[in-house]
Amino acid sequence: MVNIVFKFFIAISCLLIFRGLVAEPLLDGADFDYGEYLSGQCLTCHQNSSDEGIPAINGAEALYIAKKLILYKNKELENEVMQLVAGALDKEQIASLAIYFNSLEK
Amino acid sequence: MNNLSRRSFVSFALASTSLLAMPAISTGSARPKVVVVGGGAGGATAARYIAKDSKGAIDVTLIEASKHYYTCFYSNLYLGGFRDYDSIGHSYDNLSANHGVNVVHDWAISVDSSARKVRLGSGATVSYDRLVLSPGIDIKYDSIDGYSVEAQTKMPHAWKSGTQVKVLRDQVLNMPKGGTFAMVPPPNPYRCPPGPYERISMVAHILKEKNPTAKIVVIDPKNKFSKQGLFMAGWEKHYPGMVEWIDNDTHGGIKNVNPETMEIETDLDTFKADVACVVPAQRAGAIAMNAGVTDGDWSPIVPASMQTKADSNIYVLGDASVASAMPKSGFSANSQAKVAANHIRGELTDSRVFPAKFSNTCWSLVATNDGIKVGANYKAGEEKIEVVDKFVSKTDEGNAKRKKTYEESIGWYNGITTDMFS
Numbered sequence: 001m002v003n004i005v006f007k008f009f010i011a012i013s014c015l016l017i018f019r020g021l022v023a024e025p026l027l028d029g030a031d032f033d034y035g036e037y038l039s040g041q042c043l044t045c046h047q048n049s050s051d052e053g054i055p056a057i058n059g060a061e062a063l064y065i066a067k068k069l070i071l072y073k074n075k076e077l078e079n080e081v082m083q084l085v086a087g088a089l090d091k092e093q094i095a096s097l098a099i100y101f102n103s104l105e106k
Numbered sequence: 107m108n109n110l111s112r113r114s115f116v117s118f119a120l121a122s123t124s125l126l127a128m129p130a131i132s133t134g135s136a137r138p139k140v141v142v143v144g145g146g147a148g149g150a151t152a153a154r155y156i157a158k159d160s161k162g163a164i165d166v167t168l169i170e171a172s173k174h175y176y177t178c179f180y181s182n183l184y185l186g187g188f189r190d191y192d193s194i195g196h197s198y199d200n201l202s203a204n205h206g207v208n209v210v211h212d213w214a215i216s217v218d219s220s221a222r223k224v225r226l227g228s229g230a231t232v233s234y235d236r237l238v239l240s241p242g243i244d245i246k247y248d249s250i251d252g253y254s255v256e257a258q259t260k261m262p263h264a265w266k267s268g269t270q271v272k273v274l275r276d277q278v279l280n281m282p283k284g285g286t287f288a289m290v291p292p293p294n295p296y297r298c299p300p301g302p303y304e305r306i307s308m309v310a311h312i313l314k315e316k317n318p319t320a321k322i323v324v325i326d327p328k329n330k331f332s333k334q335g336l337f338m339a340g341w342e343k344h345y346p347g348m349v350e351w352i353d354n355d356t357h358g359g360i361k362n363v364n365p366e367t368m369e370i371e372t373d374l375d376t377f378k379a380d381v382a383c384v385v386p387a388q389r390a391g392a393i394a395m396n397a398g399v400t401d402g403d404w405s406p407i408v409p410a411s412m413q414t415k416a417d418s419n420i421y422v423l424g425d426a427s428v429a430s431a432m433p434k435s436g437f438s439a440n441s442q443a444k445v446a447a448n449h450i451r452g453e454l455t456d457s458r459v460f461p462a463k464f465s466n467t468c469w470s471l472v473a474t475n476d477g478i479k480v481g482a483n484y485k486a487g488e489e490k491i492e493v494v495d496k497f498v499s500k501t502d503e504g505n506a507k508r509k510k511t512y513e514e515s516i517g518w519y520n521g522i523t524t525d526m527f528s
């Protein structure tokens with residue numbers, strides 16, 4: 001039950017953030033077109049069709065994506081490829097990728 | 107009437123009627139045209155991204171000689187028995203069905219860069235506003251004395267997409283008990299730096315199971331190679347005593363090969379093999395030479411866009427380009443294709459052009475569940491593509507991590523082939 005309420009809360013806040021109704025500092029400066037371009041780098045490996053070996057990320061919550069990328073950037077999550085990719089992204093690029101992947105169908 | 111001229115005839119007919127009836131309607135022929143030659147890692151990705159992201163505003167034609175693309179990546183895993191051959195073959199159907207790419211299966215024979223036209227094997231010509239060449243490599247057969255087109259059935263290179271790797275697998279499976287497999291890797295620069303050493307690992311994997319007294323001798327024209335420490339530690343661990351790697355300083359240079367006697371002669375010695383994989387030196391696919399955009403064996407490019415230095419209407423991607431710090435890999439070609447696609451769209455439709463970002467990771471399989479990787483990301487410098495940051499697997503990693511790396515490579519294979527062909 002708690003889980004469902006939590007998910008609902010996250011979904012509503014993401015919707016509001018996406019519509020610009022609530023400010024979310026992690027998503028400041030997000031640029032959809034830039035996110036679309038940058039996503040090319042992710043799509044060499046991440047695919048929607050399968051989770052085998054590498055997770056599918058389409059339609060994931062924007063905040064979740066942004067937070068994960070920051071953890072990889074800070075080397076707080078392990079995986080050399082992700083640390084490398086995230087390490088080269090600035091705040092605006094992370095925010096742009098987050099809102100772009102969130103917009104894709106799961 | 108061939109396909110192309112029929113198509114232009116139809117659009118001409120449409121244009122004439124619409125001119126009479128509704129002059130304001132623009133027809134397909136008014137759209138800017140991009141022609142992509144080569145439907146591999148670079149070309150298929152470029153065609154797909156330009157068509158997909160321009161949402162029909164750009165007319166994209168892909169010229170590819172083969173009906174199916176068999177990836178060189180994972181062909182070593184086919185060789186080692188980890189994949190079946192069909193699983194590394196891909197069709198072009200989705201590029202036309204899902205993105206409207208006009209796929210023409212033919213050879214591009216020549217490029218007239220002043221008239222901006224490509225001539226095909228059928229005799230038809232296709233005109234372009236921007237041309238993307240991603241023809242991969244050609245083998246320099248004359249770079250090794252005694253090697254030739256005919257020699258490749260006896261001593262296959264299996265370094266291009268296609269069935270040679272099947273020939274090689276049959277030869278390895280049928281090798282006499284206790285026989286010798288010889289490998290001659292190519293000199294730098296070449297397609298897929300870790301590829302020859304992954305191939306050795308996969309041959310060792312088969313022999314360990316089916317022919318454990320057999321030997322592998324590697325006669326290298328180089329003194330060091332990609333992921334060397336990792337491969338050599340892996341060979342010692344999984345195939346102790348089976349692989350002997352001889353560097354150039356030790357054997358003193360490869361003088362010639364003889365496909366009849368199956369001999370490889372060096373300054374030091376003459377090696378007799380039962381099965382030999384000989385991979386000669388390489389150069390950009392012939393169409394890049396024909397288009398006049400090469401300097402020596404490869405095409406110099408402008409790092410920010412992948413336009414050639416010789417002609418700003420022509421882009422060269424992948425193995426055929428001089429991508430400086432980036433290795434010649436499928437991952438690199440796919441990454442470069444997206445930079446070029448974004449730039450081409452910007453030029454032809456005024457869409458936004460973002461700064462170039464490149465990356466590469468090469469996974470290799472050393473033995474069952476023992477995967478290793480090397481990777482880097484890159485930026486466009488003034489003159490060269492430059493490394494920003496890099497990593498390589500460590501020799502002392504645990505088995506669980508190595509297994510994960512192998513599984514990650516399966517994810518990557520599914521990813522890149524979807525990114526090229528879906």
Ligand SMILES: Cc1cc2nc3c(=O)[nH]c(=O)nc-3n(C[C@H](O)[C@H](O)[C@H](O)COP(=O)(O)OP(=O)(O)OC[C@H]3O[C@@H](n4cnc5c(N)ncnc54)[C@H](O)[C@@H]3O)c2cc1C
Nearest residue numbers: 144146147148171178179214241242298424425435436437
């Ligand atoms: C054994 C081996 C293992 C490898 N493993 C990996 C790996 O694990 N990871 C990795 O990233 N890379 C790997 N590679 C490298 C990878 O295959 C190449 O770097 C990549 O395919 C290069 O892409 P490309 O677009 O330049 O050329 P290609 O993918 O070779 O595509 C060129 C295409 O152009 C077509 N063509 C050429 N000329 C013409 C013409 N005139 N007209 C029409 N069509 C034409 C060809 O038919 C071909 O389909 C491996 C290579 C080998 C040999």
